[in-house]
Amino acid sequence: MMSIERGKIPMESQTSTQPSMGEDPSSQHTPSRYESQKRRDWNTFVQFLKNQRPPVPLSSCTGVHVLNFLRYLDQFGKTKVHALGCVFYGHPEPLGPCSCPLRQAWGSLDALVGRLRAAYEENGGTQESNPLAGSVIRVYLREVKEKQAKARGIPYKKKMKSKKKVGSPS
Template sequence: MVLPTVLKRKHSLKGKQLLPVIRKLRDIQDAHGIKQLARTSSARRTENMSNEDVLKAVEDLTGENGTELLELAGKDPNDEDFAKLLLHVCILHANEKGQPEGQDLQDPELGHSSATTADREQGPTCTSNSRKATDKDQDSNGGKRRKLQDSTTEVKDKDGTQIQQGESLDLVKIDKRIKELNDKSSSSLSKRKDTLKNSLNFFLQLLRKDCTISNCTPDDLKHFLVWKDDFGKTPVHRINCTFLGTKELGSCECPRRLAAGTVSVMVQNLSEIFYESGRGKFWDERSDTGNPAAAHCIKQYVKLIQEEQAAAHVVPKQAKPIFLGKIKRIASYIDNE
C-alpha cells in the first residue's frame, strides 16, 4: 500500500512564486485522475474535507485566496474536486520548494554556534579559529543572545535606559516584535495588490513569452482588463432584457462583468504596481514609455465600462449609512451595560 504524501513540517509557500502551481493545475483536465491526494496532515484526508476547509487550507499554505488561484488556472471556483486538486498541487510544491530557512545551531553552554564538520576534522586549531570568527559574526545571527561587553559597570542611554555589564540582549524577543509589526503592515490591500501582480505576470506570459511588467504596453494591459472582466459576477443586462434594472441573474444570456468601481480600483492598483516597478507615474504617448496604466486608452476603457453599466441601470453598491441618532443610542446602550 502506497502511503499518501503529507505536508512536511514548517514548509510553506508564503512569499514563494505560485506560477508553477497555477501552470500545473491548468494542465490537469480530469479532476478524478489522481487516486490519492496529498494531505496537510497524516490523519486528515483531503478527499473528506469540505470545500470551505480546503480553500482555507490553501490560503494558510500560500497566503493567497484559493478562489482567485482557481480562476487564474482557468478552473471553476465552485468545483470542489479542482479545489482539492489545488491543495494537492500546493502541498507537493511546498514539500519541494517551501522548506524553512536554515538556522545555525547554538551551544547553550558556550553561547556560540557549533563548529562545522570540516572544522572538527581539521583539528583543534581550526576549531578555535572557527569559534572566534563565529563570535565576531554573532550580531548578525537573529536567533541568538549576545553579551554586552563594556569597560564601565553601567551604561545609561539618553532616554534613561540603564544596561548593566554582563546583561544579555534578547534578540529572539526583538526579532519576534519586528515580525509582529511586519505582519500588521501586510494589510489586505497589499495582499490584493500582490495577487493582482501575480495575475498580471501570469497573463503577460500567456500573451507573449517575452512580455513582462517592464515592457508591457497599454494595449497589453487592456487585454488583461478584458480577460479579468470575464470573471466578474455583476449582471449587465441589455436594453431589451426583461431583467433590466434589477440585480437578479435571471435566465437571460446577458454577460456577467466586473463592477465599474472594481475596474477603476484595479487600474489604480495596477498604476501603483508599475510605479513600484520603476515605470513612473505617467505615460508618454510620443515615446511610448512610462506607466501604461496612466495611458489615455486605459482611462477611456474605464469610462466606457462606467457608461455601459450606467445604461444597464447597474447601481453601485454602497455601505449602509449610520446616522447620529443611532450612534447616540449605541453609546447609551454601551454606557448602561
C-alpha cells in the same frame, strides 16, 4: 509620530524591526489587506503578460496589453450586465432571471487599475511610462461605467450641489 498613508510607501519600508507603542509585535510582518491584494493583482498581471504569445516584457507593456488584461478578467466577473435586447435592460431591480452575462463591476475594475498603477511604480516603472495611467485606460473605464449604468438603469451623473440662499428659510 507621522502617519503613513496606505499604499503610498513601498512594501519593504513598511516593516520595522521594533513595534511602535501600542502595536502588536506579531503584526509587524503582516501586510495590510490592500498590500496583499495589490501583490496578488500584480502577480496576476505579470503572469498574464508572460503567457502572451510572444511573452510581453514589462518594459514593452502598453495600454493595449492592459486593455486585453481587463477584458480577460471580465469573464470572471460576478455582476449581471443586461444586454441591449434583454427585457430587464435599464431596470435597476429586475423581476426575474435572464441569460445576460456576468461581468466585472466598474468599481472593481477601477480599484484594480489603481492598485496596479501603484504596483507598477513600486516595481521599478516610472510614472511617465505607466501604461495603466494612460488615457486609453481612463476612456475604457468611463465606457464600462456608462454601459453598466445604462444596463442597470442607474444614472451616474454628477450631482450639482444646491446653494443655500442667505436669509431664506431652509
